[in-house]
Amino acid sequence: MTTLTITLNGQPTPITAEPDTPLLWVLRGELHLNGTKFGCGMSLCGACTVHLDGEPVRACVTPVSAVGNANITTIEGLQGPEATALREAWTAIDVAQCGYCQSGQLMSACALLKKTPQPSDADIDAAMSGNACRCGTYPRIRAAIHQAAQARRG
Template identity: 70%
Template sequence: MSTPMTPIELNGQPTQVDVEPDAPLLWVLRAELQLTGTKFGCGMALCGACTVHVDGVPTRSCVTPLGSAAGKSVTTIEGLQGPVADALRAAWTALDVVQCGYCQTGQIMQAHALLTAHPQPTDAQIDEAMSGIICRCGTYPRVRAAIHQAGGRKA
């Protein structure tokens, strides 16, 4: 018996996935669809390395079943585009935010959602939004400065 196809919109493209609906979205993205920008960190939705957007909302893909994304728009780091994404990437590069880089896709996905909701966030808004993304290298001050820069405000 074959698995039912699960329809999702992936990075703006209609996609059908032939995987059990209870499979974690992270593994579907990485193993089935070969989109390896989204990282596995803790597997318990605590670190944020696996953050993607589902219908524009930052979502921990390691604990999100594929079935819950059925019929929805899923955006990964590979598909993140537009002026906010461009500003974030430019700020990340200009301020040399990345150290080891492992958490950075989750950081950027979370920051994108923050800047979409609050184009010029305060330090408190940044701290609240970004607190769920763990950076073992401790680049938090550079992340905050990059978000301010991407939002057009000096840190």
């Protein structure tokens, strides 16, 4: 086992793990941050999406050794005007059905709005294509992203 210090949600956080341990296992098992979900374990569903220096990555296939000095943001630490607008739109449109995929959906949507403040349907489809929703709430997800973008524009 190796002891490392990662930057998690803006705070230095010591962890003890083998270098090849998936970040997801550290977040959920060692640090008890259960907002990041385990879905498929193969980077196919997006339930485990976190930000690594603002970029969405799949924590189930990201070894802790790949984190380096990057800042990891989980759903518990997601902040800022985009995150606020998305949460409000998610609630207003009643996006969540079962809710399991929602933290990953919000992480991907937030990264999109930070890069593309007024995304087109094609932008949304591309950014969200790695996030599966078993309940099929894709139209509501897209509508909520558009609503959040509109709210940010004013």
